[in-house]
Amino acid sequence: MNRYYRFFNLLGLALVFLFAGCQPNQSSDPITTGVTSPVASPLSLNLQEATNLIQLPLHCLQQEYPNRLGQTLGSGEDIAEPHVLHPAFFGCFDWHSSVHGHWSLVKLLKTFPSIEGADIAKAKLQENLSAENILAEVKYFQGKYNTSFERTYGWVWLLKLAEELHTWRDPFAKELDKNLQPLTDLIIQRYLEFLPKLLYPIRVGTHSNTAFGLTFAWDYAATTDHQELKNLIGKRARDYFLNDANCPLSWEPGGYDFLSPCFEEIDLMRRVLEKAEFESWIRKFLPALLEPDFALPVGKVSDRKDGLLVHLDGLNFSRAWVLYGLARQYPGFAHLNAIANAHVQHSLPELVGDSYEGGHWLGSFAILALAN
Numbered sequence: 001m002n003r004y005y006r007f008f009n010l011l012g013l014a015l016v017f018l019f020a021g022c023q024p025n026q027s028s029d030p031i032t033t034g035v036t037s038p039v040a041s042p043l044s045l046n047l048q049e050a051t052n053l054i055q056l057p058l059h060c061l062q063q064e065y066p067n068r069l070g071q072t073l074g075s076g077e078d079i080a081e082p083h084v085l086h087p088a089f090f091g092c093f094d095w096h097s098s099v100h101g102h103w104s105l106v107k108l109l110k111t112f113p114s115i116e117g118a119d120i121a122k123a124k125l126q127e128n129l130s131a132e133n134i135l136a137e138v139k140y141f142q143g144k145y146n147t148s149f150e151r152t153y154g155w156v157w158l159l160k161l162a163e164e165l166h167t168w169r170d171p172f173a174k175e176l177d178k179n180l181q182p183l184t185d186l187i188i189q190r191y192l193e194f195l196p197k198l199l200y201p202i203r204v205g206t207h208s209n210t211a212f213g214l215t216f217a218w219d220y221a222a223t224t225d226h227q228e229l230k231n232l233i234g235k236r237a238r239d240y241f242l243n244d245a246n247c248p249l250s251w252e253p254g255g256y257d258f259l260s261p262c263f264e265e266i267d268l269m270r271r272v273l274e275k276a277e278f279e280s281w282i283r284k285f286l287p288a289l290l291e292p293d294f295a296l297p298v299g300k301v302s303d304r305k306d307g308l309l310v311h312l313d314g315l316n317f318s319r320a321w322v323l324y325g326l327a328r329q330y331p332g333f334a335h336l337n338a339i340a341n342a343h344v345q346h347s348l349p350e351l352v353g354d355s356y357e358g359g360h361w362l363g364s365f366a367i368l369a370l371a372n
């Protein structure tokens with residue numbers, strides 16, 4: 001009798017394993033959602049919004065003060081006015097925001113060649129991005145105490161500017177791209193030297209966020225076919241983030257955040273990983289995004305005259321460009337467009353007539369979100 005029990009028990013186990021083996025592997029299924037109704041389309045930049053936004057960089061590129069230099073002094077000889085230290089990027093409060101502003105003008109001129117203020121914008125770009133001025137910027141970066149200057153936030157915006165010029169099929173842009181090349185080459189070399197030494201990623205919502213610092217650099221490398229830089233970024237992205245799981249989105253935002261640590265990681269990894277690998281990774285990293293009823297409140301600013309609190313407007317724009325990009329590459333995330341739209345719509349109206357605290361840089365974040 002016991003022999004029959006053992007036989008049927010073993011037969012039952014075999015059938016269980018056989019049945020389980022015939023089931024589809026859920027982790028390898030394409031990402032889909034349960035959404036059956038139409039999803040929202042992403043917001044996009046129109047001429048009226050572009051005309052409003054171009055005023056922000058036009059106003060600040062030559063505004064030297066107030067100014068935050070962020071430099072390390074080796075001696076009294078290092079003290080000078082911003083336009084002397086940085087003849088190309090001296091306006092808009094700090095170096096990286098000035099680079100933001102130059103990128104904004106290039107992006108808007110490329111997208112809307114006849115935009116109001118185009119002639120003024122071109123004149124400012126030509127004046128600031130002269131070959132002589134860029135060589136002076138290179139000299140500053142080569143100073144003994146400046147090897148980490150603007151690492152990596154300013155570096156990545158410089159590469160964003162270089163990429164935008166590189167892809168603009170206009171003789172005017174080609175001249176500026178050529179002028180900028182020595183500084184572009186220096187920044188690339190800084191990346192190649194620094195990334196192997198950065199053993200641990202920096203997971204913050206502000207300038208030094210590692211994922212953000214690699215994302216635009218990847219785009220530049222992919223656009224210009226710079227294989228050495230692209231390969232290094234791909235390797236380090238995997239080293240830093242491939243094994244991450246259950247990102248604590250509920251901890252965000254921090255009080256001064258203009259980047260989302262969770263979302264910036266997604267923005268990088270969707271570029272670096274192949275489709276099947278990314279879909280497996282995102283299920284572990286932030287599975288809530290797959291839910292059709294996923295919700296995310298906008299970041300709220302209590303005082304837009306406070307230069308740090310106004311960072312939360314930047315967070316709304318950066319969250320939006322990450323979600324738009326994710327939904328564009330993987331349509332299974334199209335339900336996230338509505339969340340991105342809400343983030344843009346919350347902060348965009350505040351940019352017109354905004355105080356200098358946000359106006360000197362937020363326009364570029366808005367442009368990037370709407371033109372993403």
